[in-house]
Amino acid sequence: MHIDISHLSKSYGETLALDDFTYSFHSGISAILGPNGAGKTTLMNLITDCTRRQGGEILYDGTDILKLGKCFRQKLGFMPQNQGMYEQMTAWDFLAYMAQIKGLKKKAAQAQIRELLAVVNLEAAAHQKVGGFSGGMRQRVMLAQAMLGQPEILLLDEPTAGLDPEERIRLRGYIERLATDKIVLITTHITSDVENIADKILLMNHGKLLFASDRIEFISGCNADTLEGAYVKRLHTP
Numbered sequence: 359m360h361i362d363i364s365h366l367s368k369s370y371g372e373t374l375a376l377d378d379f380t381y382s383f384h385s386g387i388s389a390i391l392g393p394n395g396a397g398k399t400t401l402m403n404l405i406t407d408c409t410r411r412q413g414g415e416i417l418y419d420g421t422d423i424l425k426l427g428k429c430f431r432q433k434l435g436f437m438p439q440n441q442g443m444y445e446q447m448t449a450w451d452f453l454a455y456m457a458q459i460k461g462l463k464k465k466a467a468q469a470q471i472r473e474l475l476a477v478v479n480l481e482a483a484a485h486q487k488v489g490g491f492s493g494g495m496r497q498r499v500m501l502a503q504a505m506l507g508q509p510e511i512l513l514l515d516e517p518t519a520g521l522d523p524e525e526r527i528r529l530r531g532y533i534e535r536l537a538t539d540k541i542v543l544i545t546t547h548i549t550s551d552v553e554n555i556a557d558k559i560l561l562m563n564h565g566k567l568l569f570a571s572d573r574i575e576f577i578s579g580c581n582a583d584t585l586e587g588a589y590v591k592r593l594h595t596p
């Protein structure tokens with residue numbers, strides 16, 4: 359199970375949001391780091407086929423994802439950075455709706471929704487309207503919907519932004535456990551969230567992949583003590 363990306367590019371007008379990106383993702387957790395505007399979300403939008411690419415290819419187990427179409431999308435769980443939600447729906451109804459879109463059978467969907475609401479610690483609020491949720495609660499509902507259908511590929515765009523420390527620790531543990539047989543891509547600015555769980559670290563800036571390696575190599579290879587320290591060093595040394 360692998361996603362091979364080669365020479366992927368995307369521009370918005372004059373802005374080159376992704377510039378000749380080449381990398382292969384395998385199972386386990388890959389953390390994508392980089393400053394605001396580095397191209398992290400653009401990369402995820404291209405993998406989910408939410409945005410049209412201008413050059414390059416994305417292969418899943420050897421076949422272009424555009425050819426795989428629906429087959430590929432069914433393998434994906436996506437938590438977008440910008441949440442669009444149905445304010446009038448309850449958390450349960452929203453998840454049931456998303457499960458239906460993903461093609462889950464009703465019984466299986468109900469069991470999964472129950473389990474995932476427990477994972478994101480929202481059981482008590484399951485039947486409250488999303489419109490009345492705090493930012494962190496909305497974030498957790500979006501994370502739950504990404505995990506519906508036990509997707510092989512999980513794309514999480516800043517999943518822990520806005521979560522309180524306890525919820526971040528809970529989710530970190532869960533993501534680590536489920537990542538063993540999945541391709542998990544996480545973008546984050548909170549380096550401590552991936553410091554102990556990411557297998558690979560990718561560093562991006564100005565649409566380019568600057569550096570990618572195992573987590574240990576990423577930190578110790580530039581004589582840093584922490585992922586945060588390595589991030590700053592590697593961002594500013596060519």
Ligand SMILES: Nc1ncnc2c1ncn2[C@@H]1O[C@H](COP(=O)(O)OP(=O)(O)OP(=O)(O)O)[C@@H](O)[C@H]1O
Binds near residue numbers: 375393395398400439
């Ligand atoms: N829909 C869009 N229209 C125009 N420009 C865009 C659009 N989406 C992204 N861009 C531009 O593309 C570049 C990359 O943006 P992107 O959202 O991928 O960055 P990012 O690494 O996810 O940043 P952040 O850490 O802030 O989420 C930026 O210069 C951004 O302004």
Ligand SMILES: [Mg+2]
Binds near residue numbers: 398399400439515
């Ligand atoms: Mg982003």
